[in-house]
Amino acid sequence: MSKQPFIVFGIFAALCLLVLPFFALGKEGDQGAAVVQVEPRDQDAKQLFADNCGACHTLAAAGTDGVVGPDLDALLVTSGANSAEQYDGIYSRVITAVSCGLGGRMPKDIVLGEEAKEVASFVAAYAGQIGKGATVDTATAEQPDPRPCQPTSG
Ligand code: HEC
Structure with missing residues (x-):
């Protein structure tokens, strides 16, 4: 069986780990700007x-x-x-x-x-x-x- 799907999934998972915190932080920043x-x-x-x-x-x-x-x-x-x-x-x-x-x-x-x-x-x-x-x-x-x-x- 080819290992390729696992590698692709691994790369995907790694990307998620990198990208998600980025979005989470970005959202906090937006809320800060909307504060009165x-x-x-x-x-x-x-x-x-x-x-x-x-x-x-x-x-x-x-x-x-x-x-x-x-x-x-x-x-x-x-x-x-x-x-x-x-x-x-x-x-x-x-x-x-x-x-x-x-x-x-x-x-x-x-x-x-x-x-x-x-x-x-x-x-x-x-x-x-x-x-x-x-x-x-x-x-x-x-x-x-x-x-x-x-x-x-x-
Ligand atoms: C059950 C839902 C509801 C609640 C609770 C409510 N409103 Fe409203 N309010 C509306 C709706 C629907 C309209 C639009 C009515 C229309 O234009 O026919 C409106 C319109 C308004 C307007 C616009 C008036 C204008 O001249 O156009 C103001 C100001 C307002 N509400 C203030 C308040 C305040 C302050 C409170 C709390 C004390 C409140 N409302 C609670 C539903 C609600």
Whole structure:
């Protein structure tokens, strides 16, 4: 019987041993690049998002990759980069979605009161900030109450 298949397999196995760690390391590097610098004061809000929103939404700052709802890094930051000037607008869009629901597909009141404001502030400060940090200091940024919900047809 020829030994050739064994030699070929041996070379293949050796290549795998060399190449696999290479990929593993490469992947770690990628994740490092996707990290958002979350301040210690925002860790609670990050956890609130991960627990209550992350199953449906992708948000890099919270490390979530839900696909039921839109990717909030992409949806909320349309001009290519987030900024302090966009905070108020994004905050009100998020607090409205959270307190009123949307399209019959996003449930309303998943988080309430102060927690809803905390989550909205977190999303507004960190959406789209991949490889960066918060656009505003969430300890001092405005966190207004949600406006009354518009009546919906469904
Ligand atoms: C059960 C899945 C689900 C959960 C949980 C969920 N969402 Fe959503 N969300 C959706 C879907 C689906 C949409 C898109 C609705 C549409 O466009 O009709 C959406 C839309 C949004 C939008 C876009 C609003 C806009 O103006 O376009 C924001 C912001 C948002 N969600 C934030 C949150 C936050 C913050 C939480 C956690 C408190 C959360 N969502 C929890 C499913 C979810």
